[in-house]
Amino acid sequence: MVNKEEYRRRIILTASKIFSHYGFRKTTMDEISRALKKGKSSIYYYFSSKEEIFEAVVLHEANQLRARLTTAIKEVDSPPEKLRNYIYVRMKEFAKLSNYYNAVFDKNLDHYEFIEKIRARYDREELAILRLLVYVGNNRGVFDVEDSEYTAMAIQTMLKGMEVPLFWRKREVDINQRLEAILSLIFNGILRK
């Protein structure tokens, strides 16, 4: 193998699929190595533990999510549309990136420090984006809020509410309607009358 980084990437992609199907706990190093057609111990040349692989996988998905959210925001110009795109894409992607999702919600993973770090980091970044969106909208006179920071936090709280598994236990159509309702709520409480 000429390029070590390249092989790490391959491990991440392969492990990602297995993790997303069986979860962290039920995925064994043996499966990962078999999927890669390598000896189990060989994996340890690239990663020092199963945890470290999972960490890389989750980070990978987090990066994907970030990238897609960024483009979603850039696609449109007006702050309300940016916000709408952000929320929409965030919801759709969250459902797809199952490892990241599990990392954030699986109570059995609570004690892993790196999970906490990723959770915290994502929270911080998201808040920054929302704050900026609100702030810009406010400056342009489209929004009308007292404090960008706290408004952003309020929106984030609402987004977190959409993350909990119960929210998804509904039909697809219903989900879209609920999304529209949520957006409408945010906007009507935010838009200048």
Place this chain on the structure above:
Amino acid sequence: MVNKEEYRRRIILTASKIFSHYGFRKTTMDEISRALKKGKSSIYYYFSSKEEIFEAVVLHEANQLRARLTTAIKEVDSPPEKLRNYIYVRMKEFAKLSNYYNAVFDKNLDHYEFIEKIRARYDREELAILRLLVYVGNNRGVFDVEDSEYTAMAIQTMLKGMEVPLFWRKREVDINQRLEAILSLIFNGILRK
């Protein structure tokens, strides 16, 4: 619990979902009991082993499959249409009943005796149905075959070919086209010219 049978059924339904997601091996008695909100040892009051639960689950799915195939055949009258319905429904249902599917194809389950029994029984029953279909069609003068038994076996062989995982690694549309092609092949080799 007034009715022991009723509770067994509930265990089967719950275990079925977990088995279908994680497979026989990765599903633990602990999970099953947790999903049922019962103590692990309580399950052993209803089933004497994990294997026995899986056996019941697979049998349950096999019965479902049989029931649907039966109605599918009864829905139409002419032998060619019966055959067409049979094959069509069999394909669609097979994809859904994942425990049954795994029981039939997972090489890791090869050494379980009850799996062998279920496989053998299903084979026998299917052959009987096909034989009858061919026989009746022949009698009515719609089909034209020498030996119903061997023709039925030939058709069954073809159906088995559609079961192997590779067959499904295609897009839905493609699947339908292939199905049509298979049907057309069977009929054109079978129908009186």
Place this chain on the structure above:
DNA sequence: TTAAGATGGAACAAACAGGTCGGAAATTCG
């Protein structure tokens, strides 16, 4: 040929998972 980069077989300690057992709780019945 040698040294550094990769690989995988074998071994191991710790965790896990299927199953048992004795008896507690709940329910039924007289």
Place this chain on the structure above:
DNA sequence: CGAATTTCCGACCTGTTTGTTCCATCTTAA
């Protein structure tokens, strides 16, 4: 109500699994 029977479960046992380490062995490039 109380005894009998059904249902449930916590604690435990035991063989297996699994993450990880070690080290001998290949492979590659200089």
